[in-house]
Each structure stands twice: as C-alpha cells, then as structure tokens.
Amino acid sequence: MADINEYGGGQSPNADVLVVTTNDIPGFRVDHVIGEVFGLTVRSRHIGSQIGAGLKSLIGGELRGLTKTLVESRNEAMQRLVEQTKARGGNAVLMMRFDVTEAADAGTEVCAYGTAAVISPIG
Template sequence: MILSTMNDLPGYEVTEVLGETFGITVRSRHLGSQIGAAFKSIVGGELKGMTKMLQESRAEAQERLVTEAAAKGADAILAMRFDANEVADGYQEICAYGTAVKVRKLPSAT
C-alpha cells in the first residue's frame, strides 16, 4: 500500500477514487505514566512514556487505515493525515485518515 500526504502521486495516475478511509484507536495512560507525568511537569522535559504511547497509537491507527483501504481494494491512500484528541481525562484518540484510491504506474519517459 502506498501512503502519501500529498493530494497526488507523482509517477502514477489515479484510476478510481474509492472514498474516505480511516483507522482509529483510543488509548488510556496507565496510572504510573500519569504519576510520572505529574512529577515531570514540575521540572520540565519530555514525557517519554507518553511519547511512546502516542507513537504506538499512531502506528496502530495507520495500520488500521491501511487495512480498511485494502479491504476496499485500494492500491494507495492519498492526503493521509493524523488527528488527535483527548476524549476524556486520560483517554487519547488518534485517527489516521485519507482517500483510498486505485492507481496505475505511468510509463517512464526516457
């Protein structure tokens, strides 16, 4: 599956637009992470546990995005984006979304 944050894909022609596709995950921080973050906020610096959780969440949301697009028969996802929101205190929603398309590689001009 080709993922692109661009609206087009150089070297390819979009032959069919299959529509919007997305992958979503909602994660909660564990108590130890929340306590550590509270202490870290006093002295400043990176919240490594939270950074790791968000990286894993993005990867999971992107994997679900690709799975949904593949189920629609897509070859690529264009205009891929991430969105993140706090759903409730301690719950983080990560959504990966884009447009599922079928593409054809253009012959190279030599």
C-alpha cells in the first residue's frame, strides 16, 4: 500500500492556518474578513511520464505518475495559499477551493483560493 501522503494531501492537525471548505467553523467566530487569497503553481509535464501515460491510456488504469504530479501541485498551491494568508495577518481560510486548468499545452495550472479571515474560539 502506498504512503498516504504520496497520493493525497491536507493539513496537519497543528497547522498555523486552518483551511476549510465551509463558510463557518463550528466553535469559532469570524472576527475579521481579510479577503480573497490564492496560491498558484504551474507544472510542466515530464516527458517520461507523458510517454508512460500515453502507453497506459491504451490499456487503461491509473496514471500514477500524473497523479503524483497533480498531488504535488495541489500541495504546493495550498502551501502558497497558507503563506499568503499568514502574510496578510490571517489564521484561517474559509471556502477554500481548487481550480485546475491546462496552461497552453505547456503544463497544468493549479490554483487554491478562498477567503482569508481572522478567527477565534467561541467562549
């Protein structure tokens, strides 16, 4: 079985900035909305993985090399999103989303975006 971090991602439980896909966070209040933040990365495709993907597509199955590249890209975009949030004084990102597009046949663009905010525990 593959390492969970090899084909997935997400935050560690003790992250400095809490990133959620929801509007609110149970047990916390939003003290201040900072505004939109994003993290962006564009990755070119490795020629070896492209050839392997082309051959694999003939017989079917997961394109593991491309999957790993996309995981790395998403994690890098998330890291940049968190850095932007911290630089602007936030400790949370609400409504985080990913957007993935092809970048002029040169690679894949991955953008993580959301609303930076300052939150504090209720009570």
